[in-house]
Amino acid sequence: MEKAKYIWMDGEMVEWDKAQVHILTHTLHYGNGVFEGTRAYQTKEGLAIFRLGDHTKRLLNSAKITMIKPPYSQKELEDAQVELLRVNDFKQNVYLRPLIYLGYGVMGLYHINAPVKTAIAAWEWGSYLGDEGLEKGIRVKISSFVRNSVKSTMGKAKAAANYLNSQMAKFEAIDCGYEEALMLDDEGFIAEGSGECFFIVRDGVLITPPNDNSLESITQQTVIELAKDFGIEVQRRRITRDEVFIADEAFFTGTAAELTPVREVDARVIGDGKRGEMTKKLQEKYFDVVYGRDEKYKHMLTYI
Template sequence: MRFHAQYVWLDGNIVKWEDAKIHVLTHALHYGTSIFEGIRAYWTGRNLLVFRLEDHVERMFKSAKILGAKIPYTADEVRRAVIETLRANDFREDVYIRPIAFVSTPTVTLDVRTLDVSLAVIAFPFGKYLPPQGIRAAVVSWRRVHNTMLPVMAKIGGIYVNSVLALVEARSKGFDEALLMDASGYIVEGSGENIFIARGGKLYTPPTHASILEGITRDTVIELAADWGMTVQEKPITREEVYTADEVFLVGTAAEITPVVEVDGRPIGDGRPGPTTKKLAELYARVVRGEVERYMKWVTPVYST
């Protein structure tokens, strides 16, 4: 997958892709002091719809508050920057959007409170992140960082080294994705996704206090499932419960709703995407493209029609 576009929004200006540069002593480059979001926009054939833009920007500001860095723009200005970036590139296809605020002062001091923060919005064409027909996952040796050690509910760049190590381990063993346990041995997340399992007609997902990211796609799936009449329970999930689940799927902005058909060499269910996963994935695909009236509250059109 090639990541490229014509223009980037950087500190209030639309600049050419190749001109979006920073200094090599930029604080965030050395210490991981960036705050970012992953957002999707979907092309309907008539317009480009950004999915849950307000929620993503709200979470970005919460992450900045946790880090102690101040984004020098309002939430409304960040939302407008996203739309301006998409319009400047004149996208007519599905797009991934990466707003990122980063501590930009060239320094080696650690206290970020008085340092400058820059903001960039990058967007590029983006298709499927993981195979929609189902993936093979492995429970890796790296544990999910506990929320008493690092604020894992925040999307802070440095925290994602945990995810990088997990995915590298899984891929090096021939698997598509990693599953991480917490310090108590419960399965809590994928490398960049929340996890759900289906058992006996109910859905289960780890609670938000279980050192997981408060995923926006996770929240979407919980609401869609509840509206569909499914019981969704937040509870700790054991490795054995994953192995013996009827269905397992991962959710995230990039992953959308991805079936897990095998974990640690053990088939999940009959080794194929299950009916609940497929139903939710089909509904999600319609919702993000503005095809379900009751969920139009979640989409923001880019172009005037």
């Protein structure tokens, strides 16, 4: 990871190497901290954050779900992110990582009296699943790890603790020679990737599962909107693994993954084994939107 100059910590710009916490930071032990992953793109008119308001809102919602009282308002957090990008003077595309966490002060599971801290880091970051992946597609393994059940985990929160499962799924997929994991839910239907939502195309129809067992993804929502603009029929319904195997096309969406085609799932070649036509069309449109080349969606960008 490329170092930047500053990290925003509780209202201060702190030098990157000095942005440290105490070893008894509560979140480090019990995993109750909430975060976001947001991207900023170098557009013709300068660096711009994609859907800043929606990401910040989800951050605050995550905190509400996990009983953390955020010290900063939506506006203060948005302003801090803009300011951070200004002072760092980035030359490439940027990934932003706001984190609301429980600091040092109390131990034990009862967290309510722990101090609530906020940090925002940002660094220059390229494609998450590789430039070749974006163009040619990636190979995916259906994970032996089931997506955290809604019976015991609150998946609408982008909470640190939820990601142990994703981390193990990702490791397993890579260890088995694949590039990403696709998790089923506890009833065996497709849930989502380790950090992405999932789509298939069948007979010209775009299908993606509802968010009952996946994060309420901002990229997924954007792509659905773009598909509707093209007049593509979109279905939100459960998908089984065998339906994935016989899909014409498949792809992942996420802030980090952007729109990454899937060319193989568990040794089954998807469609022609390369980026499909509809995938390409939506991917190109998505990049037009995030790079500010589409007037209709310019309101989704916050220019720095």
